[in-house]
Amino acid sequence: MRDRARQIIDGIGDSNVIIISHWDTDGLCSAVKLWGYFGRETDLYTPPIGRYDIPGDEMDIFGGYDYIIVTDIALPGRTISRLSESAAKHVLVIDHHYHPDRGDAIYVDYKMPNGLNFYSNTLLIDDLLGLEGDIITALGLVGDYKHEIRNTELYGWVRDIAYREGLSIEDLYRLTLLIDSNHIVNDREAVYRAAHTIYEYRNSIPKLLDNDEWISKYNSIEEAIERVVGEASPDDSIVYHRFSSRYYIISKVGRRLSSIYRGKVIILVNDGFDDSYDQVYIRISGGGDVFPLIGEGKRRGYVCGGKWNVAGFIVPKRESMGFIEYIMGWVKANLVG
Ligand SMILES: [Mn+2]
Structure with missing residues (x-):
């Protein structure tokens, strides 16, 4: 599949292409890498922020393209x-995430020779296209790993790449926060603009640290997070907080509350992000795991996911109170007793 995918990409020429990417730094840098390889910018699409699928009423966008490249986002197989069915020629999936259900398309293998998933999507693209890692690759990597990059064997490499541009790892880290502020304020147009801006500045990346538009968004996001964190108050074992924000900040608020109230279960609801659904979030730091809750969320048909200690759910507004009651009951029965 790898050689076939490479052949297809090399045959694209000036065909009509749209890239569907994740809205975060790694996703946008993946689009920028592809544009660099093509030597031109193509159309770009990202699903509504926070949804890992394409809404039915947006499917008609994709008619008329020869090639659709899906990158850094694990869309459902049926999508x-x-x-x-829309693409005249091929759909290529170049994504470093796990795909539990595959659709009818060409999927590029996302595992490194050691059996692990590529750490970032930008690394997967370099590998596929035989590109040398550069500052865009490193940005994608730091975007996905943040400070945990220090615990990977790629840390020295990232530091060297940054250094060549006159940047520190902290600078790279800050730049990923600035880029990510475009999706956190829930503005898809700004996300598209950001990708084109990164492409335009690909040979002068340090200048992006001075992007006033991104800086002011970042500052207003930080204020919003601090405000919500300050409003939350704990009981003996649970911090439950319901808030209303247009920003996609629920996991950042959760992480911060978890470091303030160590050992307590954090349960958050943001009812202000979308008109039709609430964001629901749980984070634990003690024993046990939240997999049964993710299972219950899936059983109810919610978009949801997570890891042993954290889970996020997108819950239709009229079912949200009931689901939160379920979570509370489950936490009391299984975690905090
Ligand atoms: Mn990624």
Whole structure:
């Protein structure tokens, strides 16, 4: 599949292409890498922020393209198959995430020779296209790993790449926060603009640290997070807080509350992000795991996911109170007793 995918990409020429990417730094840098390889910018699409699928009423966007490249986002298999019906030629999936259900398309293998997933999507693209890692690769990597990059064997490499540009790892880290502020304020147009801006500045990346538009968004996001964190108050074992924000900050608020109230279960609801659904979030730091809650969320048909200690759910507004009651009951029965 790898050689076939490479062949297809090399045959694209000036065909009509749209890239569907994740809205975060790694996703946008992946689009920028592809544009660099093509030597031109193509159309770009990202799903509504916070949703890992394409809404039905946006499917008609994809008619008329020869090639659709899905990158850094694990869209459901049925959505991929619908895209294949739209594309005149091929749908390529170049994504370093796990795909539990595959659609009808060409999927590029996302594992490194050591069996692990590529750490970032930008690394996967370099590997596929035979590109040398550069500052865009490193940005994608730091975007996905943040400070945890220090615990990977790529840390020295990232530091060297940054250094060559006159940047520190902290600078790179800050730049990923600035880029990510575009999706956190829930503005898809700004996300598209950001990708084109990164492409335009690909040979002078340090200048992006002075992007006033991104800086002011970042500052207003930080204020919003601090405000919500300050409003939350704990009981003996649980911090439950319901807030209303247009920003996609629920996981950052959760992480910060978890470091302030160590050992307590953090449960958050943001009812201000979307008109039709609430964001629901749980984070634990003691024993046990939240997998049964993710299972219950899936059983109810919610978009949800997470890891052993953290889970996020997108819950239709009229079901949200009931689901939160379920979570509370489950936490009391299984975690805090
Ligand atoms: Mn990624």
